[in-house]
Amino acid sequence: xxxxxxxxxxxxxxxxxxxxxxxxxxxxxxxxxxxxxxxxxxxxxxxxxxxxxxxxxxxxxxxxxxxxxxxxxxxxxxxxxxxxxxxxxxxxxxxxxxxxxxxxxxxxxxxxxxxxxxxxxxxxxxxxxxxxxxxxxxxxxxxxxxxxxxxxxxxxxxxxxxxxxxxxxxxxxxxxxxxxxxxxxxxxxxxxxxxxxxxxxxxxxxxxxxxxxxxxxxxxxxxxxxxxxxxxxxxxxxxxxxxxxxxxxxxxxxxxxxxxxxxxxxxxxxxxxx
Numbered sequence: 001x002x003x004x005x006x007x008x009x010x011x012x013x014x015x016x017x018x019x020x021x022x023x024x025x026x027x028x029x030x031x032x033x034x035x036x037x038x039x040x041x042x043x044x045x046x047x048x049x050x051x052x053x054x055x056x057x058x059x060x061x062x063x064x065x066x067x068x069x070x071x072x073x074x075x076x077x078x079x080x081x082x083x084x085x086x087x088x089x090x091x092x093x094x095x096x097x098x099x100x101x102x103x104x105x106x107x108x109x110x111x112x113x114x115x116x117x118x119x120x121x122x123x124x125x126x127x128x129x130x131x132x133x134x135x136x137x138x139x140x141x142x143x144x145x146x147x148x149x150x151x152x153x154x155x156x157x158x159x160x161x162x163x164x165x166x167x168x169x170x171x172x173x174x175x176x177x178x179x180x181x182x183x184x185x186x187x188x189x190x191x192x193x194x195x196x197x198x199x200x201x202x203x204x205x206x207x208x209x210x211x212x213x214x215x216x217x218x219x220x221x222x223x224x225x226x227x228x229x230x231x232x233x234x235x236x237x238x239x240x241x242x243x244x245x246x247x248x249x250x251x252x253x254x255x256x257x258x259x260x261x262x263x264x265x266x267x268x269x270x271x272x273x274x
Contacts, residue, residue: 053084054117140273141273189269
């Protein structure tokens, strides 16, 4: 879940604070990263591009997974770029601000271009896939993963379905949230094929998100992080109380507050540059 905007369009993801993002989603992308790396594949000596690095969940996992020659990580958000640079201790890793739809690299520069939890926040996701293909050498790999917001994120659907039952604006939020780019079955595979990648494979990756309490779940959203936080931040005071109370009831489900664990499914796709 990282921030991207194309020059004339806005992203549906917003970030205020790196720590808030970590509590909202960064800690879970760290769990997804090893599964995605296994799916995408790596080889010693590879030069890798991490598109939409966020705070570095995939970037730093890549550095541990193989004896890579170089890792270039980009993100559009200066908040994310600053935090990833602050965390970096590996001389092989170079981090910079850039746009997924206009990558500032020569053609065929990398062995692999990977995007973890990014493409669904790129309004013109096909353009980002085309750019990833452009900068990867012949025989190299392009791979991406996105959350399945419609059918694979019950913890987040719990919130959006609750607010959809409360108001028209909540129903509009659900429509936007559930049908972002690349999230439907076979959608990424088709996009990869349209970009003339070969040996294209799409699969599902699953982790579990475990929250220690309602506050652990709700605090970053209540603070305005991410697309759900953006919705909450725009509510007036009375509606905010109504939403907070209703979502708490949904989380607790009639039991005392405490840990809750949710399965979370991501679509993942991989293709080879001919």
